[in-house]
Amino acid sequence: MSTMDCLTTQKLLSAMLDGELPSDLTRSVERHLNQCSRCTEEAEELRFLSAIVREAGTRAPVGLGARISCSARDTQQSPASWTAALAAAWPRAAAVLVGAASVALISFPLRSAPSSPVETRTTFNLLAFESQAELDLAGSFGEDFQALARRPEGLLLHILSGGER
Amino acid sequence: MSPQPPRARRTGAEESTTSSEASEDVLDRLRAGDIAALDEIYRVYGDRIFGVCFGILANRADAEDATQEVFLRAFQQAVKFSGKSRYSTWLLRLAANHTLNFAKAVKRRKRVSRALPEDVASPAPDPDHAVIGRERRAAVVRLLQELPPEQRLTLVLREIEGLSYFELSEVLGVPVGTVTSRLIRGREKLRALVTDSESDLLAPG
Numbered sequence A: 001m002s003t004m005d006c007l008t009t010q011k012l013l014s015a016m017l018d019g020e021l022p023s024d025l026t027r028s029v030e031r032h033l034n035q036c037s038r039c040t041e042e043a044e045e046l047r048f049l050s051a052i053v054r055e056a057g058t059r060a061p062v063g064l065g066a067r068i069s070c071s072a073r074d075t076q077q078s079p080a081s082w083t084a085a086l087a088a089a090w091p092r093a094a095a096v097l098v099g100a101a102s103v104a105l106i107s108f109p110l111r112s113a114p115s116s117p118v119e120t121r122t123t124f125n126l127l128a129f130e131s132q133a134e135l136d137l138a139g140s141f142g143e144d145f146q147a148l149a150r151r152p153e154g155l156l157l158h159i160l161s162g163g164e165r
Numbered sequence B: 001m002s003p004q005p006p007r008a009r010r011t012g013a014e015e016s017t018t019s020s021e022a023s024e025d026v027l028d029r030l031r032a033g034d035i036a037a038l039d040e041i042y043r044v045y046g047d048r049i050f051g052v053c054f055g056i057l058a059n060r061a062d063a064e065d066a067t068q069e070v071f072l073r074a075f076q077q078a079v080k081f082s083g084k085s086r087y088s089t090w091l092l093r094l095a096a097n098h099t100l101n102f103a104k105a106v107k108r109r110k111r112v113s114r115a116l117p118e119d120v121a122s123p124a125p126d127p128d129h130a131v132i133g134r135e136r137r138a139a140v141v142r143l144l145q146e147l148p149p150e151q152r153l154t155l156v157l158r159e160i161e162g163l164s165y166f167e168l169s170e171v172l173g174v175p176v177g178t179v180t181s182r183l184i185r186g187r188e189k190l191r192a193l194v195t196d197s198e199s200d201l202l203a204p205g
């Protein structure tokens, strides 16, 4: 049986090591590896790469599951308000949203500030972040805005807590 | 040398997916809006989804946010899962789309998207990986960031999730040939990066 050349072998190595080659091709590659140290070395390197990427896997942090079911519970109370649910249990995003909400509120001051969670959601609904891109855009308002929003006396936190402006 | 013995979850396509799927009953309850069902879904898939998100985003806070978003979508859009594919495939597709968009947005914002070392170097306690060394993991995750997002995603789903090429094509919505070439190119690039990094952490053996 004719033996496979180096170039072909190296093209097939990746799929072979993934166990995705038909068995006859796998055998041909293996035969070549048995007599070619260069391609064997190549195979070793690919195995090593696979191993280190695999090891980069990690587990979810403790408490994330609870955070998720918490915010899911919130969505359930107000099914239309998906962003608000995120905001409720997603501090970082909430900070961004709060920052963006400040913009919205500065532009369109609300006469009656939301005082209940449901009304708060309504405020968030106005923002209607449908995509990560929009969220990113809100994030790009920058640190100052987010810092402002995070401060206890921050504009929107004030409003969210039901206080007067 | 024979291939490394794979981790339990990665013992090939068949096993990786059938042994860890949520039951029909749980999915029905999820469709009905049962929070307890979401908890069960998270218990089955939480680590996997987080692992993928972290592999793509290289930042624990982003990975947590992304994981949360994936599961919330799974909850809200539970009725959209028709049962034609495996549930894990469907869930991974949500994660893939979300993280890919996120990664692209990050890339647009800052051309050089290097994760901060402290983001990747402080993983949650993880007995399985205690021996591996956080620094090495951090180094790998950082190098992965240098790959184009599609290659990175494909590689991470392959190595960390252990998806078969067919499953990858389903999750990513591309032909198997594209999966194959993304893996070849991604590995070539990663190998060059590892070689260039001159890090002892990444020396084989």
Ligand SMILES: [Zn+2]
Binding pocket: A005, A006, A007, A009, A032, A036, A037, A038, A039, A040
């Ligand atoms: Zn050869």
